[in-house]
Amino acid sequence: MILTDRDLVDLVAFRRKLHGMPELSREEAGTAKEVEAFLSETGADRLIAGLGGHGLAAIYEGREPGPTLMFRAELDGLPIEETSEIAHRSRIPGKGHLCGHDGHMAVLAGLARALGRERPRIGRVVLLFQPAEEDGSGAAAVIADPRFLEVQPDFAFALHNLPGLPLGKVALKEGPVNCASRGMRIVLSGKTAHASMPEFGLSPVDAVAALMPKLTALGSGGPLEESFAMVTVTHARIGEPAFGVAPGRAEIWATLRTLTDHRMDELCSSAEKLVRSVSGEKGLDVEITYDDIFRHCENAPEAVAHLRRALEAEGIAYDRGNLPMRASEDFGRFGEKATAAMFFLGAGEKHPSLHNPDYDFPDELIGIGTRIFLRTVKNLLG
Numbered sequence: 001m002i003l004t005d006r007d008l009v010d011l012v013a014f015r016r017k018l019h020g021m022p023e024l025s026r027e028e029a030g031t032a033k034e035v036e037a038f039l040s041e042t043g044a045d046r047l048i049a050g051l052g053g054h055g056l057a058a059i060y061e062g063r064e065p066g067p068t069l070m071f072r073a074e075l076d077g078l079p080i081e082e083t084s085e086i087a088h089r090s091r092i093p094g095k096g097h098l099c100g101h102d103g104h105m106a107v108l109a110g111l112a113r114a115l116g117r118e119r120p121r122i123g124r125v126v127l128l129f130q131p132a133e134e135d136g137s138g139a140a141a142v143i144a145d146p147r148f149l150e151v152q153p154d155f156a157f158a159l160h161n162l163p164g165l166p167l168g169k170v171a172l173k174e175g176p177v178n179c180a181s182r183g184m185r186i187v188l189s190g191k192t193a194h195a196s197m198p199e200f201g202l203s204p205v206d207a208v209a210a211l212m213p214k215l216t217a218l219g220s221g222g223p224l225e226e227s228f229a230m231v232t233v234t235h236a237r238i239g240e241p242a243f244g245v246a247p248g249r250a251e252i253w254a255t256l257r258t259l260t261d262h263r264m265d266e267l268c269s270s271a272e273k274l275v276r277s278v279s280g281e282k283g284l285d286v287e288i289t290y291d292d293i294f295r296h297c298e299n300a301p302e303a304v305a306h307l308r309r310a311l312e313a314e315g316i317a318y319d320r321g322n323l324p325m326r327a328s329e330d331f332g333r334f335g336e337k338a339t340a341a342m343f344f345l346g347a348g349e350k351h352p353s354l355h356n357p358d359y360d361f362p363d364e365l366i367g368i369g370t371r372i373f374l375r376t377v378k379n380l381l382g
Contacts, residue, residue, distance in 0.1 A: 022077025171321025
């Protein structure tokens with residue numbers, strides 16, 4: 001199972017085509033069609049489209065029964081205007097592939113091309129192109145789709161490129177590697193009044209002023225240990241933009257972040273208790289909802305061992321890097337269904353950061369990522 005120079009040229013062109021046509025979470029229909037067209041040329045034994053939304057799974061059967069290996073990439077881009085001047089930059093205003101998901105898809109496309117030429121001896125390989133990673137809804141939607149049972153993996157693997165790490169070097173460790181996070185939306189409701197007579201209304205201003213620092217104080221960060229917690233207020237709005245109306249409604253948005261899911265449950269409980277206490281003191285009604293819910297991502301020791309074996313066989317340098325990291329990753333949910341691990345592939349020490357408007361996935365990583373996954377297949381399935 002090897003890729004030729006011609007393959008790499010094709011994969012770079014495929015990646016750059018995807019880069020120019022980013023689609024947001026739950027809107028990835030065009031991207032999924034491009035991926036399906038590429039995969040159809042590799043002779044996959046089966047393609048499952050529309051999985052958990054616009055998700056796509058390609059299945060490559062081995063010659064004999066054995067374990068199922070799943071490799072995952074993400075379909076979605078970001079609602080960020082790309083500012084680079086590269087020829088293949090985004091053609092969609094306000095949207096960009098600024099997290100490298102286009103490159104991750106190209107890596108799996110390389111794996112598909114190799115598997116199309118040579119199937120594993122045993123078992124099967126499932127290539128999953130997951131929708132809606134960026135908003136944390138995609139993995140749960142894929143797992144909830146009844147057809148996921150048809151591709152239920154024994155092992156699940158993924159990669160993510162990582163600026164700040166030397167180009168081509170890998171960060172990998174057992175245990176937690178990405179934090180749990182979720183968006184908490186707080187709506188406070190009172191009663192409007194004329195701005196000249198605010199005493200006849202019920203304003204949420206004092207509650208907002210009290211809650212913003214108190215929420216932040218519930219988790220101020222620190223070392224990424226079991227007790228780690230962080231609350232970041234990301235948005236607040238009081239009333240309407242009018243000089244004549246004393247406000248009767250307010251919203252606060254905050255991102256809650258912890259190293260583990262258990263700690264997240266504790267943080268949510270503390271935050272909700274605080275909000276209800278303050279709103280109650282001020283006589284306000286309150287509604288609390290959550291969005292962008294990410295479970296923490298934990299690497300299973302057995303899956304990490306298989307990746308280490310592949311890295312050593314390919315002569316690729318690795319260490320634990322700066323893991324775990326504060327950022328969240330939707331791959332964590334697959335760890336609840338399979339023995340799973342994710343590694344981080346260096347995009348260069350001075351490369352623009354993920355989600356920067358001038359970020360672009362380094363094409364040099366396509367071959368490296370594909371080699372690691374191919375070696376993992378070879379080691380486990382022959």
